[in-house]
Amino acid sequence: MPLLQVESLTKRFYIDHLQREIEVFASLTFTLESGQFILIGGPNGVGKSSLLRCLYRTYIPTSGRALFTSTQGEIDLAHAADVDIALLRREELGFVTQFLRPRPRVSALELVAEPLVDGGMMWDEAIEQAKGMLSSFGLKHELWSAYPTTFSGGEQQKVNLARALIAPRRLLLLDEPTASLDANTRQSLQTRLAELKMQGVAMIGVFHHPEDIHHLIDDEIRLTVPQKDIEHVVD
C-alpha cells in the first residue's frame, strides 16, 4: 500500500463577498511511496502551494480523497476529523515553509525543541537535539538563547528549517523552503533532506529552483491551466 494515495482531489474557494467560486486545481490523482520525493511543478498560480495546504488540511479540499497510511491505519486527509489531523501533525505530517512565526520572548532553542516536546520528549533532551540541529543549519552560537523576533530574515530561516525538520515525520510537505536561503544554508538543507529521504521519509515539494534538489527528485507532477490532466515528467 502506498504511503499516500491522492484520488481526484479538487479545490475551489468560494468567496462570499464576491459571490463567486475560484477553481484552484481539479481532479489530481497520484500516489507516493515511503522515501519517494515528488516535485510539484508548473507556473505561478496553478495551485502548487494550495495542493500542499490541502494535504495538510490548512485548506479543506472540495472533493476527492487523500488516503494516508498512518501508523494507526489508513486515514483520508481530506475528510478526517480535526482532532485526528491535529494528532497526525504532531507525529507524522510536517509542513516546511520559508517563514518562521516567532513568538515574543521564546528563544531560538525553545522554538526548535518544541516539536519534540509535543511528540513526548523531555525538555532537556529536546534542547540538546535542538542545539545539534541549529548548528547544522549554521545559526551562530550566541543567538541560540536570543529571541528570533529580533533576527534577520536569513537567521529566522535557519531557525525555521531547524524547527520544521527536527522531529521525525513520515510525510513532509515542502513549500519553497530554499527561497531566499544563502548558499551554505541551502547546502545544509539539501543534506538534511537527503538524510531524511534515506530514512524513508516521503516528500512532496514546490521549489522555485528545483536544481537545488534535483538529485532527490523521483517524479514530477506538472500542474497546468486548466488542470484537466496531470503529466508525469520524470519517472
Added chain:
Amino acid sequence: MQQRVQLAKALALKPALLLLDEPTTGLDVSVQALVLDTLKHLQRERKMTIVLVSHDLGVIRTLADRVMVMRHGRVVEQGLTDQILEDPQDAYTQQLVHAKL
C-alpha cells in the same frame, strides 16, 4: 494586576481544564507576552486542556489548536486554527478574518 492574580489563583490548583475569558485584554504588551508564554508552557508540560474566549486573532493563532466561531449564540464554523484563518468557509468567518489588520 487583578487579572494576573486571578490567573495565578486558577493555576495554583493545577486544574486539568482551564477556562479563560479574554485573558490578555487590557494587559500591556509585555505582560501579555508573559501570560501567553506561561499558558503555552502549561499546555505543553501539564497537558492542560484550555478553552479560551478571545477576539484577538493573534492570541488565537498562538494558543489554539482548534477554533469555534460563534455568532448570535450559534457556532457558525469550527475547524483547525490555520484552516479557520486561511480557508474560512462561512461568510461571517470570512468577514472576520479579512477584517484583521
